[in-house]
Amino acid sequence: MFEALSEKLGSIFKKLKGRGLLKEEDIVEAMKEIRIALLEADVNFKVVKDFTEKIKTRAVGKEVIDSITPGQQVVKIVHDELCSLMGGGDEASQSQRKIHLSPNPPTVIMMVGLHGSGKTTTSAKLAKGFKKDGRRPLLAALDTQRPAAIEQLTSLGSQTGIPVYGTRAGDDPVKVGAEAIKKAQAEGWDIVILDTAGRLHVDEDLMKELDAVKAETKPREILLVADAMTGQDAVNIAKSFNDRLDINGVVLTKMDGDARGGAALSIASVTGKPIEFIGVGEKIDLLEPFHPERMAGRILGMGDIVSLVEKAQESVNAEDVANLHKKIKEDRFTFEDLRDQIKQIKKMGPLENILGMIPGLGKQIKGASVDDREFIxxxxxxNSMTKKERENYAIINGSRKKRIAHGSGTTVSDVNKLLKQYVQMKKMLKMFKSGRGLDRIKQMTGFMRGF
Amino acid sequence: MGFFDRLKQGLLKTRKSIVEKAEALFLGRTVDEGLLDELEEILIMADVGPRASSDIIHALKERFKKGDISDSNALKIALKEEIRKSVEDGSGIKVTIERPYVILAVGVNGVGKTTTIGKLASRFTKEGLKVILAAGDTFRAAAIEQLEIWSERAGAQIVKHKSGADPAAVAYDAIVSAKARGADVVIIDTAGRLHTKVNLMEELKKIKRVVSKELPFAPHEVLLVVDATSGQNVIHQAKIFGEAAGVTGIALTKLDGTAKGGIVVAIKRELDIPVKLIGVGEGVEDLRDFNAEEFVEALFG
Incomplete structure (x- = not known):
């Protein structure tokens, strides 16, 4: 996500580190670098200007000059400012960042945005999330314009088991919206998600059409779906949609790419509306809540360890963890356990997404090809090993290696590599056993809490 | 309406903001560093990017110091020159003598690949060419149906498999059937993919491999479709798609909004990939060959 920007800032602050006291010109230099980094991250020019001004006023004060670790002080100031610009991490703003249901159902949610921003996929993801929460969502295909748009939503609906109200191409979207709500009322669907056609914010006729849909369907929430790759124009787009429709929030899509996502800052600051969700993949369950502090953390090269831990918790059960700990303690970590671990990691989603969340790792893995197939x-x-071999790797001799390679469609040197990695892993685990590793993790989280 | 008018109309909002800003800026001003800084701001706001903008302004500063630029009018002309230098060589798409002429369209999600292919197909069939579309986006829901509708509109044939099929197999079948039916042009649609997905970039390489195995020198054109609304990330896109598929040109879509598409200036400068097509509206005739001269003229009036 923001890796590239965090790299940049990381290198700036490395320069600042170890200099003792900060001079004013050091900050000016850092501000120049931050400005370029933010511009390369596609944060809007004017937003960047305001931002660096604020930082400068705060940084050139005593706060930094008197402090013992000036680099960290600057990091904290930039972090806080980024955070507050993107909506803040406190509880009040947190509760703002969710979808409000209306007291008398159905709750109508209207999705708007440019062409190709990901409205249809996001609509399906949202609906699936509601269904998971025990709600009864209905999707409505108001994009009667783009070829096969109705079919696209219908197909996503049938994949997720969510009903779709769609009529024919060319029908009046206002009418389709009204009919969908009537259907929901009659059949007891408590949420209606209106997937509207993509449109340019300067297309007066199509924007008028949105006014009409809004007036007819009276949505509780209007969500702007925006592409994380959007450039300087993000402010114009967000402002136009917000001025016109008074949107409630934003969904930022395609966050699984390496766009630095400066649009998040631009949109938040120009509309003052919260970013509610981020889309992180094409699979229908990859919609996640937006956390400004995590995002700011990523910007500053601290990684997104919180998301990683959450993901791990979702896919690992406590009993297994206790079991594994015991095994590691007794130095009994076998190939069977390794296989279980791989299965669990695979459950957490694509490897590159996971590795990207580890602090400091973003840089290392960039360019290195992370291939989920390696796991396979x-x-x-x-799988090609016998049970005995899995429990005691020491018995794997030349002819066994040959058999394993043959059975798995790999080569003997692949098997050798695996054995070597396994032995290394065992060594590392011993380190954890002694408790030193755990201390290190504690140090790290303590450091993060400092911010 | 001629090409120039339509482009101008499509770029009107773009033109307005840049030109008005630039005009207001130039009007009765003496050329100094302050003016140049403001010019840099305009370029950055157009998504040219901080690095390319700074390079362009730097070049202007040099000429200013040398005494080349004396007044604001000369500065305006010099600015146009600098930008034109950065986008030159976009030549449009020419179907050469080789048959079938194969075009592979690639890009991230939602940039307008399928729509661009549909419009391109219409253009070719209007020229009397026999066109086959390959429905290589077997991943996104209803992508095949979408291309099918376009093929009907354009009067082109379509080769498709079931949703979820191997896109390389679709491409292969399209080439084989184009050879058998004596088609002039094959346009291969692919699923949108983020350039960071290693597996999907491998899939793209495979499509390309399969195509060139069946037909040497194909694909003749690998078009990266780029959304003009996008910012600096497009440079990464172009670089990685370029490495995987050997991109030969860019189709810049959605230029009819307020986005300025200045990123193509940076891409040409950094990666030397030219813009070949631009999309300035919803109509079939709104997909145009890119022309650097007219592009800059339309941009700066």
Whole structure:
């Protein structure tokens, strides 16, 4: 996500580190770098101007000059400012960042945005989330314009088991919206998500059409769907949609790419509306809540360890963890356990998404090809071992290696590599056993809490 | 309406903001560093990017110091020159003598690949060429149906498999059937993919491999479709798609909004990939060959 920007800021603050006291010109230099970094991250020019001004006034004061670790002080100031610009992390703003349901159902949610921003996919993701919460969502296909748009929503609906109200291409979207709500009332669907056609914010006729849909369907929430890759124009787009429709919030899509997502800052600051969700993949369940402090953390190269831990908690059960700990303690970590671990990691989603969340790792893995298929190969090799071999790797001799390679469609050198990695892993785990590793993690989280 | 008018109309809002700003800026001003800084701001706001903008302004500053630029009018002309230098060589798409002429369209999600292909197909069939579309986006829901509607509109044939099929197999079948039916042009649609997805970029390489195995020198054109609304990330996109698929040109879509598409200036400068097509509206005739001269003229009036 924001890796590239965090790299930049990281290198700036590295320069600041170890200099003792900060001179004013050091800050000016850092501000120049921050300005370029933010501009390269596609934060709007004017937003950047305001931002660096604020930082400068705060940084050139005593706060920084008197402090013992000036680099960290600047990091904290930038972090706080980024955070507050994107909506803040306190509870009040947190509760603002969610979808409000209306007291008398159905709650109508209207999705708007430019062409190709991801409205249809996001609509399906939202609906699936509601269904998971025990609600009864209905999707309505108001994009009667783009070829096969209705079919697209219908197909996503049938994949997720969510009903779709769609009529024919060319029908009046206002009418379709009204009919969808009537259907929801009659059949007891408590949420109606209106997937409207993509349109340019300067297209007067189509913007008028949105006015009409809004007036007819009286949505409780209007969500602007925006692409994380959007450039300087993000402010114009967000402002136009917000001025016209008074949107309630924003969904930022395609966050699983490497766009630095400066649009998040631009949109938040120009509309004052919260970013409620981020889209992180094409699978229908990849919609996540937006956390400004995590995002700011990513910007500053601190990674997104909180999301990682949450993901791990979702896919790992406590009993397994206790079991694993015991095994590691007794130095009994076998290939069977390794296979279980791989299965669990795979449950957490694409590997590159996971690695990107680890602090400081973003830089290392960039460019290195992270291939989920490597897991499949390792799994295949483990599967080709006998139970005895899995429990005691020491018995794997030349002819066994040959058999394993043959059975898994790999080569003997692949098997050798796996064995080597396994032995290394065991060594590392011993380190954790002694408790030193745990201390290190504690240090790290303590450091993060400092911000 | 001629090309120039339509482009101008499509770029009107763009033109308005840049030109008005630039005009107001130039009017009765003496050329100094302050004016140049403000000019840099305009370029950055057009998504040219901080680095390319700074390079362009730097070049202007040099000429100013040398005494080349004396008044604000000369500065305006010099600015146009600098930008034109950065976008030159966009030549549009020419179907050469080779048959079938194969075009592979790639890009991230939601940039307008399928729509661009549909319009391009219409253009070719109007020229009397026999066109086959390959429905290579087997991933996104209803993508095949979408391309099918376009093929009907354009009077082109379509080769498709079931949703979820191997896109390389679709591309292969399209080439084989184009050879058998004596088609002039094959346009291969692909699923939108973020350039950061290693597996999907591998899939793209495979499509390309399969195509060139069946037909040497194909694909003749690999078009990266780029959304003009996008910012600096497009440079990463162009670089990585370029490495995976050998991008030969860019189709810049959605230029009819307020986005300025200045990113193509940075891409040409950094990666030397030219813009070949631009999309300035919803109509079939709104997909145009890119022309640097007219582009800059329309931009700066």
């Amino acid at each position: 190969r390792i799994e295949a090799m483990i």
